[in-house]
Amino acid sequence: MTRRITLVWRALIGLLLFVASACGKPPTPTQQVTLRLGVALTPQELASFQPAMQSLGRAHPEWKIILETVPQQGAAEKINAELAGNTLPDVLRLGGLSAQQWIRQNAFLDLSARIQASALDLNDFYSGPLDQFRWQGTLWGLPDTAAPDVVFYNKAMFRAAGLACPSDDWTYEDMRRAAIRLTLDRNGRHAGDPGFDPESIQQWGWSGGWSFFWQRPLVQALGGELCANDDCTQMTFTSPATLEAARWWASLVAEQHAGLYDPFGGSQTGVPGDAFIAGKAAMGYTGFFAVGQLNEIGSLDYDVVQPFRGVDGHRYTTLSTNGYVISATTQHPDAAWALLQALVSPEFLAETWGTPGHSVPARRSVASSAINPAHPPAHQQAIVAALDYATVFMPYTASAYEVNTRTADLFQKMMKGDLSAEEAMRQIEATANQILARDR
Amino acid sequence: MKRPRIRFWPATAEARRGRLARRRECWFYLLISPWLVGLILFQSGPILGALLLSFIHWPLPQAPRFVGLAQLGALVADRLFWRALANSVYYAAGSIAPSMALGLALALAFRPERRATHLLRAVVFLPVILPGVATAFVWGWMFNPRYGAINALLAAVGVRGPGWLFDEAWAMPALILMSLWSAGSSMLVYLAALRSVPAELYEAAALDGAGRWSAFRHITWPLLSPATSLLLTINMIAAMQVFTPTYALTRGGPNNATLTLPLCTYFNAFVWGRLGYASAQALALFALILGLTLLQMRVSRGKVFYMGGEG
């Protein structure tokens, strides 16, 4: 008899515990939405991003977020294949320069209506990165990070030449004067010296010239303009102001030898890759990624300033940006939009991108989170300041890449002095407009 | 002494119609069915689709449009296409024969089966299996004009090395030189083929007083002719489709000096958004490779000697 009662007691206690535990759990959502998020990150960025995604998942139990990672080198092939096979993730993080070609294939959702209906403050986003995702007047994505090109300079080289380091007030003429003094041959003579030997240059003053087709700010700063229409599918290279700019750069590189006609190929420096990062040039325009790379290598004493003032007193520079888009074939557009908003929220950006130092958030409220006084360069505010006026690379449609490949030799000939600026500009304009016509 | 032909393939048409022959034919189709199934299921659709796409103009995002031969005609007028074609042929012409000859030399040198030769064979084969991601660094530094190993070796013999991958005129020769490092795969094929050369033939030749070179010319080389013909075919197809070195090292530069046809096709398909045009180029490349292969097989037909007789 006692045994039976013990059994019943045990059962009752067990039932009570079970009911208690069931009451203790939060109510599980009746439908959990599975969202696929596709990103292309380096392992270091993933190390910040994955924990952030996990806490985002915990904060939103109604979502099941599946993170799909892809190496940056293969991202284009993957997205093209997924687009063709209709297996794009719900939310995709894109490198900005390739965004336009897929936007124009109607691969993504138009976000303007949703943005207006939401509490999102578009003014908090810098206008340059936003432009990357605009087409036909509406927004097709939102940027999360941006990296403007600023002037990097080698402090040791300036010290050795006895020159004052660049400041935020420098113009292109200041740069030209300094670059000539900083271009040194084997015997230590600089480019303005009568005994200078252009065949044995060891160090260049300026890392580049006008050596490929995308360097629109270099022309704008000197008073010219390349784009003849809004999305730059019609270009002009032969206006007087642009020709003047072309001649300015050609004389810097071909006549004064103070710039490189092959700044990335390595035929002049002997090493491939950016000449400034390789320690062969005293100054150059580079992006935020160079900060991480230079600090990792640790052998260059460098700092940054804002891009030089142009002839009209304004500054011009390019930026590269990354951002999120929602696939047009997603089954859960509302949940995807909610996820996207979370991913571009100021807190998320500061915590995942700014503070770890991977990239500069594209929102004014948290852009300075990327500034870390603990490591060089000293003048990091210049990078954040440049976001105010930096513009995206243009043209940015698919055939722009083809124009680049087809005109690369023309630019180089012009910078070497083998082709006159007029002739080079004429041929480049003809090629560019013929190929860009496809995207008009 | 004439060896009898392999009798699996009957000599006369009458014999072919015999029951035994028909049974053997059934076995033939049965045994190649893995390949046939794969061909029908996985390859025929995509390949036909890809090649037929060359007759369609499909500038995404607009709708596709049938244009017949217009795209192929556009190829003819395209300066970049002809440059890519010329570069591909240049590479193939320069790289096939030397790497095969080197492979043969290596196979002969490392023919004995000893631990030491096994290790040396592995060393020689290693550049073939180097992961593509390491290619850019390793070869970039080997060919660096100022600090690299190649120019250092040339300087040791008093020759001033050129700019290699940075010089328009020397970039393709650099890639061709690089292909010599892949001689390990030819070596492997020749090693396997050398296995089937019977040792008695060499003994007989020695008894007849033949020298080393004579033995090579009259025994080894003819008996290796099937392997040589096979390697010619495989290497021709592979050389015309070379992609990794051009993509990882030069991206077609400097100034399109190393832009090969496969790379140009890749750019058109994945970067410039011209799928139909890329397919047209693929069709042209396909036709070229097919033509060259047929030519090569016709030329080598009379020269290949099979120990078991012509099959």
Add this chain to the structure above:
Amino acid sequence: MARRRGLGRFGLRRGARDAACLALAVPFALPLFWLVSTAFRPAAAVYASPQQWLPGSITLSNLREAWRLLDFPLFLRNSLLVTGLTMLGSLSSSSLVGYAFALLPGRGKGTLFSLLLATTMVPASVTLIPVFILFSTLGWVDTYLPLIVPACCGSPFLVLIFRQFFRALPAELFECAELDGCSPLAAYWHVALPLSRPALAMAAVFSFAGAWNDFLGPLIYLNTSDRFTLSLGLAFFQGLHYSQLHYLLPLCLVALLPVVALFLLAQRYVMNGILAMGVRD
């Protein structure tokens, strides 16, 4: 009597010949030398210009850090699984198909063989997306099936190699098998396959190396990161602007080891086969 050794018996002294062999192999060792020399340097030394031939200081920390940054033990296991299965499928089907092409009659055999060759002449960049569409319609995306199953249908280059090898075999062997009442399949299993050790070893190395280094296939078909292979994992160190060479190079060295191990094993397999058959070297 002096030991015969192929061509070597015609007069060269063993020492000089071995020295010549070593000299021949030295240029091929240069890439490996660079890889080993740079893989264990500190980061600053990896990016230095000019590159020093010998490392100033050796450190394993880059390899350790890289190994931890992504789940490389998992990637290694995945690679071994996928590559192993691919190799087995490829070897069995290619040797069978090669045998059939070499020794059996068939109507349209020549056409079929030309078709086999023709499929290798189409550049991969234009078939990549159509094949992906095919496999995604089958629902095979994010599995290993698109990587393994096509290999089990025969790889054209391997078929060519086996075909050429079987054609070079003496006819008497198969005639004996036929007189004994063997079907072609039995002849393949009992006669052809045991004799094809060299070809099998070579084909194993080629197919393993090809699948091991395959990057595009895993990139396109695998979505979940715990299915990733080693080649895909390596690519994460190649960024848009620059590659993290100080992590990439030591990992490449580790990635090479299984293929080299297989190569040496395959050589030993061939050697043991020869000794067992009593064929004099």
